[in-house]
Amino acid sequence: MRITLPIALVLLTVVAALHAQETPEIDVPLLGENLIVNGSFELSPVGPVPPGEVPEGWSDEAYGADGQLTIVEDAAPAEGSKALQVTVTQQNPNSGIHGPFIEIDPTQAYIQFGWQKIDASSRGSNMPYGRQWFDADQQGADQEISRSYNYLAKPDVPPGEWGFTQQILLPDPTPDDGKFAANEIPANARYLKVWALAYNWHGIGYYDGLGLYRVDYASMARERILGAMDEADADAIRAEIEAALPNVPEGLELRTRATDLLAEQARISREAAQEQQRPVLDWMADETRTPEMLRELDALRWELKIEALLRAVG
Numbered sequence: 442m443r444i445t446l447p448i449a450l451v452l453l454t455v456v457a458a459l460h461a462q463e464t465p466e467i468d469v470p471l472l473g474e475n476l477i478v479n480g481s482f483e484l485s486p487v488g489p490v491p492p493g494e495v496p497e498g499w500s501d502e503a504y505g506a507d508g509q510l511t512i513v514e515d516a517a518p519a520e521g522s523k524a525l526q527v528t529v530t531q532q533n534p535n536s537g538i539h540g541p542f543i544e545i546d547p548t549q550a551y552i553q554f555g556w557q558k559i560d561a562s563s564r565g566s567n568m569p570y571g572r573q574w575f576d577a578d579q580q581g582a583d584q585e586i587s588r589s590y591n592y593l594a595k596p597d598v599p600p601g602e603w604g605f606t607q608q609i610l611l612p613d614p615t616p617d618d619g620k621f622a623a624n625e626i627p628a629n630a631r632y633l634k635v636w637a638l639a640y641n642w643h644g645i646g647y648y649d650g651l652g653l654y655r656v657d658y659a660s661m662a663r664e665r666i667l668g669a670m671d672e673a674d675a676d677a678i679r680a681e682i683e684a685a686l687p688n689v690p691e692g693l694e695l696r697t698r699a700t701d702l703l704a705e706q707a708r709i710s711r712e713a714a715q716e717q718q719r720p721v722l723d724w725m726a727d728e729t730r731t732p733e734m735l736r737e738l739d740a741l742r743w744e745l746k747i748e749a750l751l752r753a754v755g
């Protein structure tokens with residue numbers, strides 16, 4: 442059957458809407474599968490998780506506590522039917538789950554997200570949800586363990602309501618200073634473990650819809666860079682400059698500058714258009730440089746015109 446274009450567009454819109462419902466507030470393109478296995482806890486039977494065990498896909502109960510985990514039929518919006526319940530008490534104030542080692546590429550971008558809730562009867566809360574980074578030997582990415590993990594911001598919702606939280610993780614742009622921000626991937630990181638905890642608190646908390654995905658940073662950067670080039674009419678400016686250059690004598694600073702700028706514009710366009718995988722920091726450098734480069738290109742065009750006029754007069 443041949444699907445006409447308008448119908449195909451409608452189908453695409455429906456698919457996009459369904460996807461949007463699954464991950465309600467994510468507006469970046471994702472690549473591949475969820476790197477967290479059983480992040481929605483749908484693979485686990487309802488009921489208490491036996492002491493010493495964790496839900497399928499997870500690695501260990503945080504703090505080696507003794508059976509404070511339960512799978513309940515109380516899912517976050519559009520997250521199936523089940524969620525993880527974590528109960529912390531004055532006697533056992535710490536629990537939660539650690540995921541297994543997940544291999545990552547520190548030059549790429551990721552997003553971590555999830556739903557959290559605390560029981561309507563619970564006072565206060567402390568449910569740190571985040572990750573620990575590990576190096577190629579699966580040792581903490583920082584020798585100081587407290588500097589090897591970070592948490593997402595907590596959702597701002599009242600007790601009894603599910604709240605969604607997300608964080609985009611980008612390569613550390615300054616790996617040599619020995620520190621990295623909460624949303625940065627340390628340059629030596631090759632693995633992470635997801636942490637979904639209830640810590641130093643007593644009450645009942647819930648986790649559901651936990652996700653970790655590669656972000657398709659290239660497609661966003663490509664659109665921004667090539668869009669800026671189109672908007673500035675870079676091809677037309679380029680053609681004008683190329684046409685004017687033969688009239689500029691060799692050895693003139695203006696000529697060197699024009700040649701360099703044309704080469705840079707060509708490189709950024711070429712690399713933005715290609716499909717080959719590039720480090721996110723390279724994309725970010727080109728995104729930052731493009732508007733300034735386009736301004737310089739435009740200014741150069743006028744300098745060349747003035748130069749040509751002066752020569753005609755002189």
Ligand SMILES: [Ca+2]
Binds near residue numbers: 481516524649
């Ligand atoms: Ca679920």
